Amino acid sequence: MKQRLSIGVLEARREAKLKQVRTAGPLMQGSLATIGVTCGNPRCRCARGRKHVSHILNSKVGGRSRSLYVPVDMVETVRQWVNEQRRVRRLLKEVSELGGRIVRAHVPSRRARARNRAVAARAAAKPKG
Numbered sequence: 857m858k859q860r861l862s863i864g865v866l867e868a869r870r871e872a873k874l875k876q877v878r879t880a881g882p883l884m885q886g887s888l889a890t891i892g893v894t895c896g897n898p899r900c901r902c903a904r905g906r907k908h909v910s911h912i913l914n915s916k917v918g919g920r921s922r923s924l925y926v927p928v929d930m931v932e933t934v935r936q937w938v939n940e941q942r943r944v945r946r947l948l949k950e951v952s953e954l955g956g957r958i959v960r961a962h963v964p965s966r967r968a969r970a971r972n973r974a975v976a977a978r979a980a981a982k983p984k985g
């Protein structure tokens with residue numbers, strides 16, 4: 857079980873993650889893969905099995921698989937976008953989890969504050985001397 861942290865600490869952690877989300881760069885859904893392709897020229901090496909390497913980005917759009925051809929000089933850029941997408945998705949998941957922890961900490965925290973107020977009120981009401 858996770859350590860019970862104060863709402864203030866949880867909110868600070870969430871804010872730090874949101875800050876990273878706000879400063880995110882370009883991002884893109886999918887995963888890069890390389891595939892072997894033939895160019896159609898019967899005299900080319902690819903016709904004898906030594907295929908050309910092609911880069912594609914596989915993704916799911918509305919439950920359907922899609923493949924996008926990525927030009928070789930864009931592969932590193934697209935790789936950065938894909939990595940950024942994963943980083944932001946992870947951060948958003950953590951932001952969501954922290955929201956849940958804040959909700960769960962709310963009632964115990966409210967009870968603790970009420971207890972502290974009651975103790976303070978009793979102490980103030982106690983006759984001096």
Ligand SMILES: [Zn+2]
Nearest residue numbers: 894895900902
């Ligand atoms: Zn070829």
